[in-house]
Structure formats: structure tokens, C-alpha cells
Amino acid sequence: MPSDIRSVILDMVRNSDRPVKDIADAVGKPYSTLMRELDPGDARAKLGVELLLLPLMQACDSTAPLRCLAEALDCRLVSNRGITPDKPTFHEELLDTYQALVDYHRAMLEGLPPDVVGKKRETLIRQLKEDFAFYVARSGGGEG
CATH class of the missing domain: 1.10.260 (434 Repressor (Amino-terminal Domain))
Incomplete structure (x- = not known):
């Protein structure tokens, strides 16, 4: 490039x-x-x-x-296209994110390889985006 x-x-x-x-x-x-x-x-x-x-x-x-x-700037660009909640309720969506956070922290505490921890991080980020998408859809507001 x-x-x-x-x-x-x-x-x-x-x-x-x-x-x-x-x-x-x-x-x-x-x-x-x-x-x-x-x-x-x-x-x-x-x-x-x-x-x-x-x-x-x-x-x-x-x-x-x-x-x-x-x-x-030593950064990366991440798309929000295709981010939709995958659980029927907001509570269940938040629980998915909690589990993703636990898995991410556990991987670091266990000293797993950076590529494994990186995948856990990406899963956590996606879950956070799904939470926000659910929140925005539920509140009827625009993205902030």
C-alpha cells in the first residue's frame, strides 16, 4: 500500500x-x-x-x-458493518460480554500465547459492539 x-x-x-x-x-x-x-x-x-x-x-x-x-499512526481501522445483537434480550447480550471478558482475562492470567489472547480480545470487542447496537436499537437513539 x-x-x-x-x-x-x-x-x-x-x-x-x-x-x-x-x-x-x-x-x-x-x-x-x-x-x-x-x-x-x-x-x-x-x-x-x-x-x-x-x-x-x-x-x-x-x-x-x-x-x-x-x-x-500505528492504529487500525475496524468496521461496524454487520454488527447486530445475537441474543433475544439485552440482559442475555450483556451476559455474553461478561463471559467474553472473563475468557479474555483468564487467557492473559494463564499466559496463553498473544495470538490466542488477541482472538479473545477480538471476541470481546465484537460483544461490546453488539451490546451497544442492542442499546441503541432499544433506546431508539442514534449512534453516539
């Missing part, structure tokens, strides 16, 4: 399932203007990330620029 954001965005646009001209239309830019703004060799062109990045990512259905930025 390229390490500078402009190259990542250019790759995202070029590798999208949509034609570049359609993407330019979707973000409200003439094709030639968009390509100039994405050209890593054109130091005078301004990408306008704050106004263009999110619409480009939505038009391409890609999170590649976010992954690039996260990696540059």
Missing part, C-alpha cells in the same frame, strides 16, 4: 469498480480537475481532503485512505 495519502486516494479511485468519470460526477468535480488534484507529481494542486475525501470514499465504497492514515 502506498504510504502517502494522495497516492492511496488515487489508487482507490483507479481501482474502484466505478469508472473514474462516474466518480468525478459523484463528487461534483470535472474529470480533469479530479485527476489533477489526485496527481502526486503536481505539488501545486490541492486535494481538498476535508471536502473531497469522504465523498470519494463513499463513491468508491472504500476505506483505503482511512487504513493508510491509521497505519501511519
